[in-house]
Amino acid sequence: MAKLETPHRVLVAGATGTIGLAVVRRLVADGHAVTALLRPSTVGSDPEPLAGADLARAALRDSDALARVMADVQPGCIISCIASRSGAPRDAKAVDFDANCALLSAAQAAGARQFILLSAICVQKPLLAFQHAKLAFEAQLAASGIDYTIVRPTAFFKSLSGQVRRVKAGKPFLIFGDGELTRCKPISDEDLARFIAGCIDNPETSGRILPIGGPGPAISLREQGQLLFDVAGRPPRFKSVSPGLFDYAERVLGLGEGVSGWFAEKAEYARIARYYATESMLVLDPETGRYSADLTPEFGSDTLRDHYARLLAEG
Numbered sequence: 001m002a003k004l005e006t007p008h009r010v011l012v013a014g015a016t017g018t019i020g021l022a023v024v025r026r027l028v029a030d031g032h033a034v035t036a037l038l039r040p041s042t043v044g045s046d047p048e049p050l051a052g053a054d055l056a057r058a059a060l061r062d063s064d065a066l067a068r069v070m071a072d073v074q075p076g077c078i079i080s081c082i083a084s085r086s087g088a089p090r091d092a093k094a095v096d097f098d099a100n101c102a103l104l105s106a107a108q109a110a111g112a113r114q115f116i117l118l119s120a121i122c123v124q125k126p127l128l129a130f131q132h133a134k135l136a137f138e139a140q141l142a143a144s145g146i147d148y149t150i151v152r153p154t155a156f157f158k159s160l161s162g163q164v165r166r167v168k169a170g171k172p173f174l175i176f177g178d179g180e181l182t183r184c185k186p187i188s189d190e191d192l193a194r195f196i197a198g199c200i201d202n203p204e205t206s207g208r209i210l211p212i213g214g215p216g217p218a219i220s221l222r223e224q225g226q227l228l229f230d231v232a233g234r235p236p237r238f239k240s241v242s243p244g245l246f247d248y249a250e251r252v253l254g255l256g257e258g259v260s261g262w263f264a265e266k267a268e269y270a271r272i273a274r275y276y277a278t279e280s281m282l283v284l285d286p287e288t289g290r291y292s293a294d295l296t297p298e299f300g301s302d303t304l305r306d307h308y309a310r311l312l313a314e315g
Contacts, residue, residue, distance in 0.1 A: 008200055009033045011073055011112075012053075013060070013103055014081035018158055019118060021049050022193035023079060028052035030197055035073045060099035063106065070110035077114040077200050078107045084130050087272050088265045092130035100137045104144060114147045116199050121152040121211050124284045128272055138209070147206055149199040153192050154213040154281040154296065155184040157307045160224055164311045167228050172237040176277040179222025179238065183293060184281035185213025188307065191300025211283050214300050218282060218293035224304070231308045246274035 010027055014020040015036035027034045034053040056073060058065035060082070080103055084095040100117070107115055119138060123131045141148050163173055176182075187195075195212055199205040219227070222238065229236040250270040256263030280291035 006201070007031045007033060008077050009035075009073065009075050010077045010079060010200065011035045011037055011056070011070075011075035011107075012079045012081065013037045014083065014118075015050060015053070017081055017083070018156070018189055019192060020081035022189035023081060023196055024050055024053050026190070026193035026197045032197075032200070035069075035075065037069065060102045061094075063102060066102060066106040067109065070106045070112070074110060075107070075112050077116065078103060078112050079116045079118070079196060081118045083118070083120075084133070086265070086269075087128065087130040088268050089129035090261075090265075092133040096130055096133035097137045097140075101140060104137075104141060104146070108144065108146055112146070114149075114201065115141060115144075116196060117141055117148065117150045118196065119150050119152045119209075121154050121281050121283070122275070122279065123152065124211075125279060128275060129268055130272075142207075149202075149205045149207075150209040151192075151196055151199065152209060152211045153187055154211070155186040156192070157186055157188050157302075157304060160184075160186050160304065161307070161311060163225070164228065164308065167225075167232055167234065168312060170234075172239040173225035173228065175221050175225060175238050175240055176243050177240060179225065179240070180220045181243070181278055182276075182280045183218040183220050183291065185216050185218050185293065185296050185298060186304055187212065187214035187300060188302035191302050195299050211297060212299050213282070213296045215298050215303060216293065216296075218280075218296065219304065227305055228308050231305060232312055241277075243274055243277040246270045246277065250274070 010032050012020055012024050015024050024034055024036050035056050036050045036053045038055055038057045040057050040059055056069045058069045080100055082095055082099055084091040104115060119134050123134050126132050126135055138150055167173055191214055225238060226236050250267050253263050253267035257267050282291040282293055283295040285292040285295055
């Protein structure tokens with residue numbers, strides 16, 4: 001990917017998230033003038049992870065405060081790394097759609113030239129509320145007239161790290177079915193941040209939707225477990241969980257979905273769990289309707305093996 005070396009004034013929303021922090025650090029290292037947009041509630045937080053960046057605070061639902069930040073910073077490029085935490089319908093609309101729309105509107109009013117969106121590869125097969133919310137904003141962004149790039153990463157290293165403690169404690173690695181139902185090309189925070197930074201003022205990425213994964217090959221859930229046991233120096237032990245459990249949970253919770261927001265939210269969580277248990281995080285081949293490792297681009301050099309080794313060493 002070609003990259004221009006001219007520094008830019010960049011505002012990063014979602015700067016305290018895992019990817020947002022990595023993006024801020026990468027931009028600062030590249031010499032850009034970076035402003036990290038924080039929620040007002042983060043006023044008392046330690047800004048050390050954002051060292052080298054200016055800090056601005058505004059709730060994305062507060063259009064006046066957001067306009068003041070934009071007027072003060074005058075960014076040429078906006079990078080949005082915001083995402084709903086739960087994926088529940090109300091949260092997804094408020095964050096993945098409404099907050100991004102507010103950010104885009106403020107950016108355009110302030111004369112920003114470019115908007116880079118961190119999306120997700122799973123939106124290519126939308127079955128969940130947060131996926132529909134992300135797609136709705138992607139369409140809004142593409143129709144806005146601003147120069148844009150939409151980045152759709154595959155799985156993150158963090159999302160594949162939840163069982164490190166189990167394995168270290170001598171417990172079996174949990175798999176769905178035989179552990180070969182899904183595959184992904186996970187990408188590290190740092191490699192993804194470099195990819196996003198490389199999209200700034202880059203004609204090769206302008207107006208494009210870019211799926212991106214880390215260095216291959218694509219890896220199944222069972223292979224993730226085998227890799228983790230290998231790094232830990234332990235014989236592999238697996239325990240299979242049926243994805244059908246999530247179907248059952250959804251049906252039971254769905255009985256109260258029409259009358260209770262609590263039931264609706266929990267039913268959506270069951271759908272999310274089943275989705276990730278059964279759908280690969282790879283590019284969906286439009287001709288075959290199947291996920292394709294070959295069509296999923298690779299970027300970076302960080303490996304999942306090295307990531308697991310670091311986690312195990314850190315305890």
